[in-house]
Amino acid sequence: MVVTFWLLDVNSEVKADKPEIWLWGIDKAGKRVLVVDRGFLPYFYAVIEEKADPEKVVEEIESKQFSSISRLDVVDRRFFGKPVKVVKVVCKCTDAVKELAEALRELEGVRDCLEDDIRFTMRYLIDNNIVPCSWHEIEAIEEINSPDAQVDTIYAAKSPPKLLEDTAVPKLRILGFSTIYYSKEGSPKPDRNPVVIVSTATNFSEEKQFFADEEKNDGIVLETFVNYVRKLDPDIIVGYGVNSQHWLYLRERCKRLGLRLYVDRTKTEPHTSVYGHVSVTGRANIDLSDFASEFPEVKVQTLENLADYLDVMKIEKRRIVEDIDFADYWDDKEKRRVLKEFSMDNTRCVMGVAEAILDFAMQLSNLVGLPLDHIGAAAAGFKVEWFLIKNTHKSGELVPKRIEQPYIPYLGGVVLKPESGVHENVAVLDFKSMYPNLMIAYNISPDTYVPLKEPVSPSQVYEAPEVKHRFLKEPAGFYKAVLSYLINVRNEIRSKMKDIPQRSVEYRVLDARQKAVKVIANASYGYAGWTGARWYMKPVAEAASAWGRHIILRTIEMAENEGLKVVYGDTDSIFAENEPEKIRKLSKEIAELFRLEISLDKVYVRILFTEAKKRYGGLLPDGRLDIVGLEVMRGDWAAVAKKAQERVLEIVLKEQSPQKAVEFVQQFIRELRRRQVPYRDLIIWKTLTKPAEEYAVKASHVEAAKMLRKKGWELAVGDKVGYVVVVGAGHLYERVKPYMFASYSEVDVEYYVTKQVVPAAARILESFNVKEETLLESKRIEKENKRLTDYFNG
């Protein structure tokens, strides 16, 4: 019979020494199915030396009588674009692959073995063109002696599945959860601290909570939670921080209590796997924190901040309970109610954030080919790499081994020094997807690169300026193929979206798709220059950036020849006077000369450049401010400074009154000195980028982290530390405290005046010759106004 299913998860098993692929999915009728494919064997390639005879090599291998070899085939492949003869070594089991490849590498006539490092499940998906989060059909028969799996039907495959066109997403059961641990000794530890609350919610509005008893016994929490999950049988489980923390915590708790955390579909426990994701067999376990980086505007990426940003649940409308207070809240009968509600709200946030992210995650999984539960956990470089592996496989290109490469820096984009001060009516022109388009236009790719010593006629190659790297004009390299596809597909999607109502399901899915496509296209240049990449090739990245410099510099020349004054530019953009006719002419010239598209991105009514590069603020026609690089945009400045600077910019750009801005700052400082600003606006957040001991110099956030650790609150590398500056003597790092350990009365407000608000405000006002001292003068208002009036009137 033919089974049609949407692929949710995949894993491999070994039964009686034979490898099996298990495909978990949902069929057209909404039944949960497991398809077991026993017809696929692992393999790798032995690359034959150029002068060797492939048949001789096969004979040589055969003579060794390796028992784990199933068969040998001589086939044609390509390696970095060059045709090679390889022996496809098919193995009887997955365990044998590594060992066998190691042995064959030593054989005469074998140059190297490749693709022995491709995981079996990914091998199966790629070879059979099977795509996670897509529909497939397969010839299969219902299993008689079924393995124990929590699905409606189990099938045995009779042939590999076939990918279908259908892009619809089936109705899935989604479960979200969050936990509260009880600890009076700092960071909760599973060997001593119980889980007192688990809150769950589903995408069909079912909310549940599981609580520990009065003695804080959590066996009941874990047992009832596990039973609930099994009964509900979700396809997707979502949480925040579940990969790095919660699954392991719950599992450890279960172990101590003699329980099993059987929340999957086969009675195994959640286990950490590739890229640090936690696998729950038969379901897709998704950690939303893995997707938080898609929202760089959110500087401190906690669940509540993300939910606030995505309009899931506003922070002002919530009662937040800090971790350090969990135990106190649990112990107090009245407060326990608040803690329970806080926990339930966390799970509601999980569900809301999941709704904003899941479409994107599915599209990314679908595009890249990594299973849904892997895709978030995989770093950007690995996403690009799997996308490339999947797409190069089709053209017979072999996947290089990952080898450690020395890091050799190279030149990047051009950044112009801005014409500091205020400019009116400024147009921003930029090259759309500059690096991908350069790689397409000049066929820059690992498989088209012509090494220095290789003779080739100049007419056959594109030669990058300055660096002189050469790439064949023909045939198209795989970057060109793949990037053209991505750019075309994105354009098609975006034009399709124009004809669809924005609230429709279809629009949302298309939007998620175009975002996924954009992520991969944008990361491909960086991938080429990443020393960890399998296809790392410095000349590829270096040629792209060299072409980029060449083109932006020619563009500036041409603009100026046109009579357009360029006031700033960075990598792929130029800022110039907004003269539509001249701009149109310029765009046309660029298109003809370089076969690249430059477009009018936006126009600023008024823009202010500081003396520095990469820092400016502009007023858009709709009245919004566009602020770039300045303190307002930074997560490591106190909110007081950011708010003051933003208001100063607004006054200066909209009302064009530096005087009024000065008065605002002076008033703001008075309020700050009276401690009338919220305490939370004084918190400074900085990332711990390495273990506290490894810092070469003393640093405020590290000292704050050490204070937290002394009280049992451990921070991991990558965590953000929130601290405030308090009164006292000595270095700055000696005068900081974690924000939850300090009280407002001990805060050193003068620090915030002189080192936060004043510098941030002065950054803008220095364009108007306002000095920091002026901002710090606090005379009576009338007197001040007069003095300023006199000052600005000269």
Next chain:
DNA sequence: GCGTTCAATGTACCT
């Protein structure tokens, strides 16, 4: 011994 100078360190941003 103490203030000044400046390279080094550290973080976060822009494209």
Next chain:
DNA sequence: ACAGGTACATTGAACGCG
């Protein structure tokens, strides 16, 4: 564990000074 280019605050050693 995608690239290079850049700004900026703070630290701490070197320096100058009877």
